[in-house]
Amino acid sequence: MALQYWVGDFFVDLSRNQITRNGQSRTIPPKALAVLTYLAKHQRKVVSHDDLLTEVWPNTVVTPNTLQRSIAQLRKALGEDRKLQSYIRTHAKQGYSLECDIVWEDDYSAKKGGTEPQEKAISPESQVNRKPKQPDHQSQVFKPSRYLVSSIVGLVLLGFIGFKFYTPKHTSQLIFDRLQAVTATDRKEFAPTYSPDGQYILFHRYLDKLCVNKIWARNIHSQKETQLTPDWGTYGRHTLSPDGKTLVFIAAEDCTKPLTQNVCYDLVSLDFQKALVGQPSANVLMRCKNSAISNPVWINDNNLAILQKVSRRWRLINYSVNNNTSRVLYDLEDGNLVYFDYSKSEDIIAVISNHQDGQLYIDMLDSSGQVLSSHPVDYPDEIPEHMRISPNFSPLNERLIFSTGRRFFSLSYDGKVNKLNLPLDQPASSPYFHPDGQRALLIKGRYDSDIASIPLSQPEAISMPSEADVSKIYPSTTRSILEDDDGIFQPNGNLIAFTSRRSGDDQVWITDGRDLQQLSQFPMDTNIYGMNWSADGQSILVNANKSLTQIYLDGSIKNFSLAHPVNRQFQWDSVNNTVLLSLTIKGITKFAEVYLEGPEVKVINEKQVNWAQRSEDGRLIYLDHMNRFWQPGPAEDQLIEKLALQGSEKRFVLKENVIYSINRDNQLWSYDLKTDNFNPIREMHKDIDYLTDINQESLLITYVVSAKKEVTELFLRE
Template sequence: MQHYWIGDFFIDLSRNQITHHNTSQTLAPKALAVLTYLAEQQGKVVSQDELLDNVWAGTVVSPNTLQRSIAQLRKALGDDGKTQVLIKTHAKKGYSLECEVCTEKVAEEPTTQVLPVDAASVDAAPVDAASVDAAPVDTAPVDTASMADGHEPVLKTAKVPVKLGAMIITLCAMFMAGFHYFSSSKPVHISVSEIRALTATDYKESGGIYSPDGQFIVFSRYSDALCINHIWAKNIETQEEFQLTKNLRVYGAHSFSSDGNKLTFITQDQCDKPITQKMCYQLVSLDFTQALSAPQSPTVLMECKNSEIRKPMWLNNNDIALLQKRSDAWKLIRYSVSQGESTPLYHLPDGSINDFDVSNDGKKIALTGFHSDGHYYIEMLTPKGEVLSSHRIEYPNSVAPHRLIYPNFSPMADQLIFSTGRRLFTVTQQGKVAEISLPLDQPIGVPVVHPQGQKMLAIKGHYDSDVVIGALDDVANMVTQTEQGAQADAYTVLHRSNVAEDSATFSPDSQLIAYISERSGDPQVWLTDGNKTRQLSSFAMDSEVFGLKWANHGGSLLVNVNRSLTRIRLDAQGDTYTFDYPIERLFQWDSVSNTALAQISINGIVKLALLNLDQLSVHVLLDSQVVWADRSADGQVVYMDKMHRFWRLASLEAQHLDALQAQGSRKRFVINNGALYGINEALQLWSYQLDTGEFTIIGAAPSNVDYLTDVNATHVLMDIKLSSKKEVVELILGG
């Protein structure tokens, strides 16, 4: 049967959709196949083996795959797994569908509002940093942990929810004071005469760009919890909206051809037969005019299964420039639409490109990246890749030395504009950086300037996450109870706030817990004893924190702030360790030997290394980027690669941990007291003894878990994601 009803839910297998009250959700075909098989056996208990044999016939999969499909179905049917009204779990027996199934109802195809597919059905992609936050680029100032973990990048903004009217009043007050674009000759005064919201919905919108004629904006729209989206257009004058893409996919940021007839962007999906990476990438194009009449399926121009591509931008000769990552270094390539082939455009020998932008007329390319001397440069190129100028970027004191810059062309010929979060800056083609605005109340993505220069688009929003703590005994007891039914009893929010709080870690010698919170406006280190909480650090505005670890016996913390390591004592005094390389991620710290396991960037290429903090020396352990890593007390280093496989470093070569096959996920892992703890794709918390190889499923993680951050002898700490909101706003310039 291709169509049937389960209660008030209309199941359309031809479209892979479940519709309820004129709202449709698209699910993975296998999940709907599970539902259909249960519907055919309505009221009967169907074993896991029977479901696996019939739905995945001829394919070897684990029970976790079935459990993931059941979780997707329950979410789509509003069945939370605790009450189990529709799909019931029978302990050690299987599942049953406890609802009337009807194939006789005649239902017209409903008018639907299509919602993104459940995130569990698609491995959240290594969408580049700014595919959601800054347009038209695929990279922007975001949480780079998201990049490393291979999932959707998130712009961690100051997340105090603000009514749109209050936000606009605040921004207007700040911008009406005016700000300056500093050119090489004299400053130019620009003020904002009006700020208006363009996409104020319950969905998350990002990646806004203007059409070349300035009539439309194009943006991505997806739900708070999912990474799968549609691309939409909006007529700025009439406010009419148009869904451009026909199918829900992982779509990256987009770029218009110079005539405004076509869009290009990157799509991502799980590889059918992954070899070096889980996600495969496609460069696609879409006929914009046709899509305004009816949603279209994009045309595939190029596919990459063993390399990453991001940020396509149309050039003035109808070629597309984009970044490709090979051997952990990013290079600029050019795809010829007419010839159907790609060729190298520009690369940095022994270095890596970070970001680029194309001028509105398509005649100039601005590029930032690391050279072989380890310094950060801005370069201007022709569309043929010829270098017009190359200058090292000179950071002012107000910008952290290792801050990555994602610039867009501005109305000033010699200027590019970029954001550090709550502040805006310009950088000249000669590498001079200057601040151009008063601090904002909330961070924004990189502003995108209107083709005529009198307007700018920006992305604003908030992100809300909390730290939860769970007793391991309580989590383990959930295994014998209804599936995930005891989650509320097993996990407790540490200190509820409406801002980003994460990365909690236990002190080894006291009841203190350290964590990162934005409740004071910027990411800071906070301490709690379970009752009271206090701010420990005082990092500068727009600081970025990429990990914190306790000393072996407590008393101080090592924090990776702005890609530099700082040791903070409990009296708030600190010392900074100045390495020659940016520290991308801090994984572990042994304060006795004063060594740290971290990812570092050498000429823009990320490597796993052991740092000696006393000698400020670096020992590279692995010449490639990892998703996550940790080191045991006896010095064993374990890491997870882009395929979410676990490896243990040895003197000759890394050893694959076969027992942990299919147990990895983007939710990270920790090592404590000789045991490795992780969360798999089925949201199960597990442990693995490094010495004996004993593997144990401990219990269920929260359904909205973001990361596993620490474990001690009795408790576990995790980050949970509560909400994320983004919208496109337009700044009307004057002055």
């Protein structure tokens, strides 16, 4: 095969990993060039994703996003307009094709008799200056008349004038002017929206003492705040009807006789005008005991679009308020829905979903559920390939906007992502735009948690006043004003590893009780979802941005390429090199054990598993979605009856065949798997987030110091 060839006007030199045009060379990753070369060998033919993956990455497990990144690198090097796709064309759910002329260097040399010195053949500058001639039947030069030239010049001038003075009002970019606070309390606020007339800001406020969320309205002009839901706790997003009269939200409450879930979900409507004057009148529209509902949004004809979770798969339904009936709007048989937003002006729905190929897609629907288009989300290098996003419609023409933390990006209807110039000092939510498109709401704030080491052998219970300062009862091991979490003891050592945002993003840190050291160097907007020490205490396996990385104490790293995003890392057995994980496979979360040398994935079950550990004697213990303890039995998994009411979201630790955990009544307890002995230990503070590790002398906990989130308003420059 020739090591050099032409793609249109671009000279490709595989020996140098370069693409050159007009004397300007760009170095390209070898795998990306291998993709281009394989497409060139099948010029103007559709090459499937599988064929490209097999050809370029043989005997290697990689995600389809790896191929997608190579395509993006090639398009950037070729200076390609992504919408026109003049070189590399995407064929939805099929593959790619190279739609241009290809001239191989050996063909060109053969035509010249093979007389040219080889040294010149490998010089990109000389190759560019002597691009092969066109075939003989195209070699005649067409000479336009001066009248035709004058006409073309005139058309160009007219086009320029028309573009300058008749450009549509849709803007191609947003210019941000300022960011200012809307709320400034010690409470947590979230889920902000505008009323349809733009006169009110509606948001949720979390009342720590009552442990419920309430919906509030704030008048934009008078700044007066009104609590709208005094008798209801809420869950998820709320929505106002287009006429501004009816507020709909989802209330969550404990199910009296739970069948498949701990809470029931009520779809509730409220008279907005009466609620503003302190006379709320609520009505339960729909109740779900065995399925979850989320994110209600008014669409047209007095209908609501709602996400509904049935058998662990989310689908989009249409609920008719007039008829009290529902029907499925959109469902993926081999995938899952993640998020959606609705544009009233265009009467279309944008759905973010996981498809069967493992990629994240943007699916555009009309309000009846008809699919208008479906494209994979083309992440740039700045965004981790498995990051989930929540884009909302924006003033930009055919583009939505989402946040990854401290950065904003736009997302086009065909899946193209572009960075917006608005760096933030703190993570913020995706913006929700005002009806006039000149301002937007977002949530900005910080979460402050600390790690404490507590003696395990404390003989008597501590008096634990409900309002006591948690930091005075449990002195911090690693105090900062930002989020510290996941403290774990080093095996056979004196270090504690933990995650912290003190440097701006989630990173792995270690401490010996006196000095601190940042061990990882993950990029901006990184999120860590679990980590474990190796048995020899010399490295840590980390799930950062849903991918696994092994970090050694000397700072060196080893990355593991899995075919599926990792939702949660539970436990790593470094001796056998296996890890217990929660994976997303075709959009569905599954509990699995992965052998990292392969890597080989063994799905244990398809339940939603909240936490899992293996005991020293090899028994698998896990918490299901209702925080019940299970262990394998001879025929099927069995509930641990003595722990029927002891599970909680605070996780558990398994050491020497003994389970340690904190129940919903804030009681620390232990359970011996061998003797079946349950032992209450002592009361713990209510603000403990997680029990993270235990050794012979102490246990490590994470507790909340403060959690401040506030509504802010982002103004655009006109």
